[in-house]
Amino acid sequence: MRTWYIEDAGGGCRAFSEVLVLVSEKPREVYTSLVPLTWQTGQTLEEVVLELVLEMMSRAGVTKEDQILVCSGNIFNDLHKYLQENQYNWSTARMEGLAHEIAEQVFFEQIVNAGFPAYIKLTSRNYREFYQLVEKWVLENKSRLRYLKDRRVRQKPIGNKYCYKANRSRPRHCSKCHSSILPYTPMVECRMNVHGKKVHRYYHPECSPVKPLKNKLVTIETTLNGQPTCGVVTKSNREERCTLCQKSIPAGQPAFFCYNNDQLLSFHLSCLSIMNTPAEA
Template identity: 50%
Template sequence: MLQWYIEDAGGGCRSFPEVLVLVCENPQLIYQSFLPLTWDNKLSLEEIARQKVVEMMQQAGVTRDDYLYVCSGNIFFGLHKWLTENGYHWETVKMDGLAHEVAEQTFQQQIISAGFPADIRLEERNYRDFYRQVDSWIKEDPARFKYLKDAKVRCKPERLRYILKGNSGSARTCCKCRKKILPYSPIVQYRFREVGKKKSHYYHPDCSPVKPHKNKLQQANIDWQGEVLHGVILSARETLPCQICHQEVPAGSKAVHARRDKDFIFGHPECFKYVNQDG
């Protein structure tokens, strides 16, 4: 059994092809692919990326006995679904190590080959500043516009902008029925841009105009002091003590979030007793 890592680079840059890599560290095997700047068919960015990665997997001879660690980025959402449907063993991880290094170095090399200053490099994953410098360099010379990506074909179809998830600790207003969406309850988020600014609309699941394409919802129906509470499992925003075992739940860890009137219920998912738990 081999362990493979799938990573990308350059997705946040407005120019130059995204780099996709498939890497095995032991033995060291490296496969690379580039997304085109544009394409003519109606496939989404995620579908194009899936095709490219599957081609690399076929070249590498990846089998269902192998294990794949895949970047959690949206560019691989179609791949995540394909791996599950086709019986592969995989999980998402925050990518580091050889795969990350190869992807970033390959992206850097392609822009240097186009004439970008070699002394300007990505530092400490500060992508925003680095890509701004690449944008500025492109704008200096109209002849460099040929490196710009086609933003139109990379736009998500409307149906992909709806996400089913758990609401945070703030009540929100449903854009359809105008009633409150309670804290720590299921919510559909529609993400879009308006005059260049990121915005969101929120809906009760039953009020959503389309069935959400992505499901991040983890519900937690818990028995709390003899009462059934309907909460959700979210990443903890700050380190807080579990209300069952009183041990700390580190920030970023998955935790049960629920409310009973004004009381906030919080703790390790494994510490609670569940009642017909979903998700």
């Protein structure tokens, strides 16, 4: 069994390709790849990265028995899902050794080969300051603009900003129809930045302007008083009382909530299970 490290560099810089590396320390074996500055396939950045890493893994002969340590950065989100779904022996890790050194070295060589002053170097992982110097150098000359990343293809689909989830104990107002979203009912939450400020907007699921790509909504179908009922599982912001056992449901504890004739009912998940267990003959 071998241990492989997967790391990236340059993702926080508006210019030059992100560097991807696949490294084994013992025995030493190094594979590198550059993410294109742009592409026309309609893929997300994470999908492009996944393809490039899988190609490196194929060249290296990585097996499911090998240990794979991957940087936790968002750029590897699709890779994380792939490794999990395909039952690889993997985990996320903070990169400190050879993989990190090589990724930074390859990124630095890339910008120096383009003409960036070699004496200006990254120190103490001060990425923001270093990347600002690189970006300033690129923007000083129109001929260097070709080194800028295509931010359009790297933008996440707008659906990523929207998420199915359950409203909690406070009512909210739908940003489209302006009517109330009842506590403990399904809704869509949108998180975005507007003029540098974080803004949250809320919608009834049928009022959402786009189909969310994220889903944190958990629903359960049950029977109450002989009638089929659907409710949500979520945490309350305040203490509630279980309709079945009349005991407290502490704030922050997951519970089942539903409505019956406009009356809100709440249940411990354990009580819901007991209620749905068929009686013995």
